[in-house]
Amino acid sequence: MSFSTCDLCDGNEDKLASGGLAVLPPVFRHFGKRKAFSGPAATLKVFEDNVLVRAALETPGDGRVLVVDGGGSLRCALVGGNLGVLAEKNGWAGIIVNGCVRDSEELDACDIGVRALATHPQRSIRKGVGDRDIAVQIAGVTVRPGNWIYADADGVLVAAEKIG
Template identity: 65%
Template sequence: MSFFTCDICDANEDKLASGELRALPPIFTKFGRQQKFFGPAVTLKVFEENALVRSKLESPGNGQVLVIDGGGSFRCALVGGNLASLAQQNGWAGIIVNGCVRDTEELNACNIGIRALASFPVRSAKRASGEQDVRISIAGVAIKPGDWIYADADGVLAASENLLK
């Protein structure tokens, strides 16, 4: 299905005003071959470790978007080439990381959409700590499990319902 985030915003000004539609700040760098992706959100809250990220991406994605609140850390990467490949194999539509990624050449070879704050070569710890399926906040924008995520060249949106019906 084709969409443009600008058109979604224009058609839903009432939802922008009410907070049912929220635009994330323009803080993300694009990775992956899919420049445009959308789907229901699956949320994780982790800090400088990615065992839960791997666990989630090993499961069927069914066209969902994994939204990871990594606390905005620039000290390690939460997603790399192996995890992006897993996401592609398991049918995830995209990944949004409030933190860093690595293996950018591998990420850019995957047929998946990825947004992250930056790339950084240091890998994360593997402690299996964190929370899943919880309300998170990225740069002051709330995202809860089941929200619909829309990402394209103009930005990233989160909506309380599917706006492409």
């Protein structure tokens, strides 16, 4: 599926006005080979703990986008090169992290799209604390499981349903 987030915004001004389409603030950096990716959202809410991130990426992605609300923490990374390889192997379209990633060169070699706030060399703790498949807040925008994510060089969109 080829798309442009600019064209999706232009063609869906009614959804932007009603809240059926939202734009994430332009605070995310791009990683991974896929400059553009889209798919239904799977959601996680964690804080400086990536056990649930790994557990999610170990399951079949089926073209979904894993949206990780890491609380915006800049104190450690929630996704690294090994998880990027796992996401690619299991068919995830992309990962959006409201937090940090590491192993950026390894992530850039993976055939997925990744958006994150920054890089950080320190790994997270591993306690397994967090929630999955719930509504999360990413940079002030609510993302629900099953919402559609569209990401390209111009931005990241969250749609209540598939648009095109």
